[in-house]
Amino acid sequence: MGFKYAKRMENIKASEIRELLKLTQRPEIISFAGGLPAPELFPVDDFRKVSDKVLAEKGRIALQYGPTEGYNPLREKIASRMTKVGVKADFNDILIISGSQQGLDFTGKIFLDKDDIVLCESPSYLGAINAFKAYQPKFIEVPTDDNGMKMNELEEIIINNDKIKFIYVIPDFQNPSGRTWSLERRKKLLELSEKYNIPIVEDNPYGELRYDGKIPPAIKGLDTKGNVIFLGTFSKIFSPGIRLGWVCASEEALNKYILVKQGADLQASTISQLQLNQYIEEYSLDEHVDKIKNIYRRRRDLMIDTMKKEFPQDVKFTIPEGGLFTWVELPEHVNTRELAKKAIDNNVAFVPGGSFYPNAGNENAFRLNYSNMDEERIVKGIKILAKVIEEALQCEKSM
Known part of the structure; x- marks a missing residue:
């Protein structure tokens, strides 16, 4: 229709996270993408x-x-x-x-x-x-x-x-x-x-x-x-x-x-x-928060332990003291936007790191959420992701 919109609309883009979450509605997807709480813990x-x-x-x-x-x-x-x-x-x-x-x-x-x-x-x-x-x-x-x-x-x-x-x-x-x-x-x-x-x-x-x-x-x-x-x-x-x-x-x-x-x-x-x-x-909101913390602590520990065992040695990641996320850094030549596409093909989702830099760049990192998936899917997803990363690193070495 060609409406004359405000110039500010030129700066507003679809949220990469929200777009990824559309993909994760598929039940086979193991999603580490959104910052979603665990729905089974809602009272x-x-x-x-x-x-x-x-x-x-x-x-x-x-x-x-x-x-x-x-x-x-x-x-x-x-x-x-x-x-x-x-x-x-x-x-x-x-x-x-x-x-x-x-x-x-x-x-x-x-x-x-x-x-x-x-x-x-x-x-x-x-x-x-x-x-x-x-x-x-x-x-x-x-x-x-x-x-x-x-x-x-x-x-x-x-x-x-x-x-x-x-x-x-x-x-x-x-x-x-x-x-x-x-x-x-x-x-x-x-x-x-x-x-x-x-x-x-x-x-x-x-x-x-x-x-x-x-x-x-x-x-x-x-x-x-x-x-x-x-x-x-x-x-x-x-x-x-x-x-x-x-x-x-x-x-x-x-x-x-x-x-x-x-x-x-x-x-x-x-x-x-x-x-x-x-x-x-x-009801006690404190007790509810304590219940959440116990579950999330276990899931964080499981994700970090699995990453330590499965990820290639030159992959770095944070060990958070709380919250919902860990941050993964790959060698600078790896583009995690491309890696995300390959991970989705293998039914695992994460958010590429470049989205978190307002001035762009830094495409070699990504964010993982550990609160929303159960323990079995965390282990399965991290193992799949480790293979995707390993294949990407081997591909880069052979070029």
Whole structure:
């Protein structure tokens, strides 16, 4: 029809992960692609009971519009729960949103004009990259190691660029790398944020899913100046289908998110908020999270152990302390987009690593998820993938 669309649409591409997930609907596919929780762990029966109770006792409230900020009893529970990641918050510091992905989109809308600069880890979360791209920024990738962003290089980038709007980070079990920032790096990032007056957007979907050691304080938990905007979600610790997340920020910043929320969809789903609130009142969310952690820890260990046994020696991978992902690096000459096609032909799916670099390149890595497949399929899938990698490496050597 030839409609005249906004120029920003030229920057919006189909999510590679979402496209891969279409393929993984085939039952024969062993999928390590999406960041999906294990559906067999969803508390379906308990949630049905609380849903019936909400409709029976608060049906007229549940089916009505509600305040943009969210249902106050749930906001209070979120504020209380944030102490688990070291954040002291009041319910007035919380805005309930339709999944933390909406928070990423709102962040772009609030902060970014065309050609503004976003600083992010290298690599970084594909969903955030795509959300920000709609607002036509430029990305500068900050080099990282096992402890997080390299602070000397970050400060040099800040000094040499004057249109930086925010620093986007995932400090706990980073997506896609699985790495966790050291406490020293968290403190230094906050110091630089305060020194140069640049806000930090801290994305924390996985912080409670720690399998080894103690949970370090979120960067927001160290923040005394209101420089950190924290995005949280129930997608990984409860269910992605309810589409509930939150923003925790200073009054000034949170008011901007509230205004944008009003223009986007008025409010998060009232009935979902009441259902979740009722569940937390009647059941132990902590026990549910512990159950998830025990299963995911076992699956992580099994995947890592199988990779150690089956993968070629020149293949490197991270050993995450929590979260949902490990990051695999192959020799530089191997293109994992081509490898992904061969893996799909063998009924195994993963996400090629180039998708996680906003400025392209780095095609020799890929991300694996271990939360969604059962133990038998994890072992089978990794063995198949090891053969696909070995064949690719042998093919390169023979050329």
